[in-house]
């Protein structure tokens with residue numbers, strides 16, 4: 425495994441000694457003498473136990489759960505059987521399959537059995553797994569904790585305040601409330617960020633939202649606060665959306681998930697990174713079909729930007745036209761695993777094409793060819809290609825090859841760019857960003873990653889994040 429070289433002196437920090445809880449009953453044969461936990465981020469979490477019994481101890485297991493997840497991991501500790509034992513279990517954090525993001529909360533306990541059949545389960549202990557290579561500052565309230573280590577108090581305060589506003593907006597405009605408190609980790613540069621996230625992360629990753637851990641990890645240089653405020657809002661929105669809507673059956677259409685995140689960056693207007701491309705596409709009647717935006721977004725930078733911008737505009741349209749209550753209902757229906765058209769019909773009274781046409785009409789655009797509103801024309805919908813442009817715009821229109829787009833979309837389903845909600849262990853973090861192949865316009869997610877390109881230019885080998 426390729427480990428990042430830590431810039432700070434490699435100091436093994438004892439993150440927590442946990443005092444033994446004592447016997448559960450006075451006449452318990454098995455006694456815990458001592459137990460402790462020691463960890464180093466991205467290297468190991470080691471649990472140790474000293475116990476004794478009137479009979480030989482023959483079995484020692486360490487059990488743990490990630491707080492908020494259902495699965496329990498049961499592990500045999502290393503020890504030599506005897507009336508008194510020193511047992512140890514280590515989670516090797518250098519193995520990708522064992523990866524846990526910073527901010528993971530573990531609940532753990534021991535199960536000890538002796539030869540006489542006595543059994544002892546220790547009380548559950550909680551451990552907060554932090555990246556001990558940095559000196560974290562924190563701001564917290566009941567909803568979220570922000571961690572950062574570079575930048576002054578004002579930097580942290582602004583990010584914290586913005587994140588709280590973003591949570592308010594999600595509650596008022598979109599109707600989803602935070603289910604569990606979240607943690608946001610702000611790494612100061614791209615190298616530090618890469619050192620903290622999974623080894624499977626691509627070099628261009630700008631941040632990750634670990635849905636089932638309730639954790640957002642993101643790289644924000646203090647000199648790029650404006651971008652950081654938006655990117656943090658965007659990532660955190662995904663986390664909250666997924667918390668509220670995850671189900672075993674079906675995820676949200678991509679345009680809704682991304683659209684809410686983009687909308688939350690600036691509820692008044694589309695952010696500058698997307699507005700010009702979106703406006704141009706409206707002017708030339710080259711919007712993508714909403715149906716095509718339900719799938720992974722195109723990898724092509726121009727199309728990706730249009731996809732994000734258009735999704736944000738559609739979400740704003742829904743909130744302003746159908747109301748926040750309808751949006752809230754829509755998400756509640758999706759949370760049950762409903763199909764796209766079914767959910768839209770129930771909450772808004774229109775299917776995907778109907779919503780698309782209403783949105784288009786609000787922009788002065790004709791209905792989609794081949795839809796009920798335009799029965800005269802028979803044409804397929806669901807293509808990833810933009811609508812055919814009007815005659816006068818044909819020359820300047822960027823031709824999009826359906827096959828290529830479809831292939832890219834297919835590819836990206838397999839790539840880390842897909843923001844798939846993590847379902848179960850091993851963690852599959854949702855990841856922001858898609859590859860742009862060096863195009864400076866390529867800012868697939870994080871809604872405006874461009875400033876980061878400049879910021880991290882010295883650190884990033886590829887030119888996108």
Ligand SMILES: [Zn+2]
Nearest residue numbers: 682685869870
């Ligand atoms: Zn996103």
